[in-house]
Amino acid sequence: MKKRVLIIGWDCAAPELVFDAFIDDMPNTQRLMGEGIYGELESTIPPITVPAWMCMMTSRDPGELGIYGFRNRADYIYDALSIANAHAVQVPTLWDILGQAQKRSAVLGVPLTYPSKPFPGWMVTSFLTPCDLNSPLTQRNLQWTFPPRLTREIAQVAPDYMIDIPNYRTDKRTELEQQLLKMTRARFKFARYLLEQKAWDFFMMVEMGSDRLHHAFWRFWDKTHPKYEPNSPFTDTMRNYYRTLDDELGQILTYIDDDTTVMIVSDHGAKRMEGGICVNEWLIKNGYLTLKTKPKNVTQFSTDMVDWRQTKAWGEGGYYARIFLNVSGREPNGIVNPQDYERVRDTLKGQLEAIVDESGQNINTRVFKPEEVYQKCRNIPPDLIAYFGDLYWRSVGSVGYDSIYTYDNDTGPDDCNHAEMGMFILKDGRQTRGHVPTKSIYDIAPTVLNAFGIDIPDAMQGTPI
Numbered sequence: 001m002k003k004r005v006l007i008i009g010w011d012c013a014a015p016e017l018v019f020d021a022f023i024d025d026m027p028n029t030q031r032l033m034g035e036g037i038y039g040e041l042e043s044t045i046p047p048i049t050v051p052a053w054m055c056m057m058t059s060r061d062p063g064e065l066g067i068y069g070f071r072n073r074a075d076y077i078y079d080a081l082s083i084a085n086a087h088a089v090q091v092p093t094l095w096d097i098l099g100q101a102q103k104r105s106a107v108l109g110v111p112l113t114y115p116s117k118p119f120p121g122w123m124v125t126s127f128l129t130p131c132d133l134n135s136p137l138t139q140r141n142l143q144w145t146f147p148p149r150l151t152r153e154i155a156q157v158a159p160d161y162m163i164d165i166p167n168y169r170t171d172k173r174t175e176l177e178q179q180l181l182k183m184t185r186a187r188f189k190f191a192r193y194l195l196e197q198k199a200w201d202f203f204m205m206v207e208m209g210s211d212r213l214h215h216a217f218w219r220f221w222d223k224t225h226p227k228y229e230p231n232s233p234f235t236d237t238m239r240n241y242y243r244t245l246d247d248e249l250g251q252i253l254t255y256i257d258d259d260t261t262v263m264i265v266s267d268h269g270a271k272r273m274e275g276g277i278c279v280n281e282w283l284i285k286n287g288y289l290t291l292k293t294k295p296k297n298v299t300q301f302s303t304d305m306v307d308w309r310q311t312k313a314w315g316e317g318g319y320y321a322r323i324f325l326n327v328s329g330r331e332p333n334g335i336v337n338p339q340d341y342e343r344v345r346d347t348l349k350g351q352l353e354a355i356v357d358e359s360g361q362n363i364n365t366r367v368f369k370p371e372e373v374y375q376k377c378r379n380i381p382p383d384l385i386a387y388f389g390d391l392y393w394r395s396v397g398s399v400g401y402d403s404i405y406t407y408d409n410d411t412g413p414d415d416c417n418h419a420e421m422g423m424f425i426l427k428d429g430r431q432t433r434g435h436v437p438t439k440s441i442y443d444i445a446p447t448v449l450n451a452f453g454i455d456i457p458d459a460m461q462g463t464p465i
């Protein structure tokens with residue numbers, strides 16, 4: 001029989017949910033775990049959808065890809081953050097390498113694949129496709145599928161197909177729950193069509209619904225969440241959604257044979273969000289950042305607000321913080337002398353790691369220097385990467401707060417942050433079975449190549465599982 005590999009990605013799926021909390025409602029997952037191996041999958045630094053999936057598909061770290069997050073500095077001028085797309089990926093992906101070996105791939109919903117490029121296979125791009133999510137499928141930008149006629153097949157087979165949920169940062173949770181299920185059902189419906197109708201060797205899909213679910217519903221499930229709501233109508237929303245993922249997995253597994261290697265993977269995990277650290281407020285308080293005028297209300301940070309002649313550093317919000325130094329000769333109005341760069345950076349790192357909560361307890365902030373965690377640093381990396389409170393706290397970029405702490409998110413309702421540990425299940429009929437020690441997100445691409453008997457490029461950072 002023909003060797004094939006099938007990977008189902010559940011974005012943000014946390015090992016403690018899949019392997020423990022919801023496992024009794026996931027019989028198909030449970031069976032797959034019993035027939036193969038499973039465990040934690042360590043994500044990228046940072047554990048964020050972009051670049052994590054593309055790091056998995058190339059076995060290269062964010063530094064080597066030169067993609068440090070959704071938005072990246074395109075230049076050392078202050079306002080040059082650009083949103084990454086597939087053109088930023090300059091190294092071969094799994095489907096590129098497999099294509100050279102005459103293998104055909106079906107790629108559905110993998111983040112950072114837009115715009116799709118010609119390759120031996122079929123592609124539907126991800127939630128990062130720049131389009132009006134409410135517009136009819138067939139009127140969308142043609143580059144969201146390859147070949148372009150695949151759009152018509154989606155419209156026929158799965159007319160409810162959604163690239164993403166138009167507004168998932170919402171308080172209208174009843175509608176959101178319905179939309180999540182509808183989106184996931186439609187994506188898997190089209191996945192089954194591809195599995196059945198196309199002559200694929202490698203099949204790779206990512207479902208984003210699990211990520212949207214966690215951010216919107218985590219507080220109704222996690223009793224340790226500071227905003228936990230018992231007896232809510234959404235108590236079982238998370239469990240029901242995972243039951244749906246499992247049901248879809250069960251259907252998918254009926255389309256494959258014993259010569260197909262099957263993997264379930266996630267790009268990172270999830271954990272409750274305790275609150276936010278206002279990174280720019282903190283930099284102001286500690287003498288690193290000076291604004292021209294202090295805003296009267298909470299205001300989105302912009303580099304136009306900054307008095308650069310009196311600023312050593314500024315930061316970006318998100319699930320983690322990126323901090324940039326204002327270096328003389330590098331930034332247009334830089335004031336940090338290049339000879340002082342390391343000293344300033346080390347001092348700042350130490351101060352960030354000493355941040356306490358409102359009761360005075362150290363929150364265990366971890367700060368990374370890019371060159372210490374990546375093999376190379378292409379393009380423009382941040383000067384520091386910070387996980388506030390070991391990712392129990394997010395980074396809030398907005399300014400105009402009276403405190404460095406906030407318990408409301410500046411970009412809409414959000415209950416959870418990303419965690420470093422994602423999960424994987426692997427069944428290829430060869431391994432010893434059961435729970436195994438933690439593997440790396442960089443191990444997935446070499447594992448796929450190994451299954452096909454294709455040489456693993458030296459530049460890949462992982463090893464086959």
Ligand SMILES: [Zn+2]
Nearest residue numbers: 011012049267
């Ligand atoms: Zn993700």
